[in-house]
Amino acid sequence: MVNQFTINLGFYMLMPYLAAHLSGTLGLAGWLVGLVLGVRNFSQQGMFLVGGTLADRFGYKPLIVAGCVLRTLGFATLGLVGSLPALLAASAATGLAGALFNPAVRAYLAADAGERRVEAFALFNVFYQAGILLGPLVGMVLTGVDFRVTCLVSAGIFALLSVVQIRALPARGGRKADQGTGERVLAQWRGILANRPFLLFATAMIGSYVLTFQVYLALPLDVRRLGGDGRFGTVAVAVLFAVSGLSTIVGQTRVTAWCKARYEPGQALVRGLAVMGLAFVPLLLATAVPVPAPGPGLWLLAAVPPTLAALLLAVGTMIAYPFEMDTIVRLCGDRLVATHYGLYNTVCGVGITLGNLLTGAALDAAREAGVPALPWAALLALGLACAAALHGLHRSGRLAPPAPRPATV
Secondary structure: HHHHHHHHHHHHOOOOHHHHHHHHHHHOOOHHHHHHHHHHHHHHHHHHHHEEEEEEEEHHHHHHHHHEEEEEEHHHOOOHHHHHHHHHHHHHHHHHHHHHHHHHHHHHHHHHHHHHHHHHHHHHHHHHHHHHHHHHHEEEHHHHHHHHHHHHHHHHHHHHHHHHHHHHOOOOOHHHHHHHOOOOOOHHHHHHOOOOOHHHHHHHHHHHHHHHHHOHHHHHHHHHHHHOOOOHHHHHHHHHHHHHHHHHHHHHHHHHHHHHHHHOHHHHHHHHHHHHHHHHHHHHHHHHOOOOOOOOHHHHHHHHHHHHHHHHHHHHHHHHHHHHHHHHHHOOOOOOHHHHHHHHHHHHHHHHHHHHHHHHHHHOOOOOOOOOHHHHHHHHHHHHHHHHHHHHHHOOOOOOOOOOOOOOO
């Protein structure tokens, strides 16, 4: 838990301000800024499967530590260099670091939590969101001094975390059957790709990540469309993030306990996705309201519907996330857990990229055609379609754990 909080604290104190540093302090062109940021995302998403496979083969602790050490080097380099090749190398290193420790952290938690995986992942999400909430605030203060200070402090946090984990984190790893059979990696991957229920589940869950990412894309753009880029727009966007993070910190464990007492995992997932889709109803309804003159009415129209959407997205995530992480473990039969998490992250990461491209296209089309309801209707439909897909998987029994193998005499 502390590991993930610290990882997010160090990451989010730096990354929100990196683009401004690259374009402002270093004077890079916009396409070069996009290239540096894109390399980080590509190296992380593209290497998740490799990171998970290595974690199952060598144990979770070595990959967690290696990822933290690599991110220490990457963040320190981002603050100290100015040449494009060095920036690209540092950006790739920070992405690869995430690919190494993310699947291992989740597999470690699943292994240590045992039968209480759902509760453990609920608490995990609280620490996760706390790091996201606090990181940008710390980064804002440090970046006010110098962005290089932000980079070095973030690198120092990862260095300290590496030392603490080397000394204190107990060793965990995949089952001995996964490490000692001599099964080739490609054969393992073919076996995972043949796990049809797992692949169907991963595909159905792509929509949840596309929807929740709109807190960073569509919702801030809508706030600024009506409220402008001045102080009001900045404050309103900050409120979006605060509502999302604080609601999770306050309510995650209570929501999980309430859902676990009433629903099967598949039912909770369906309801979580449905709530995420319905989160865009306030924005859809707001498009039917005439845009008022500048003043309090316009501010309310610009701030209230996106804030309600952010709150409902957070509630939907609170409902679904712990059961989502637990379902992955059950669908893989508690075997090669980190590898399954790695492939799952890759599938969802590719889905987020495509979903954001389509969302951006829908926002542009809505603006040009004068149909502001178009993106919100599309996102609502996506959420309900994914909820329907999960309902079908649940009703057909595909979300249940694999049947145990019969005992041999």
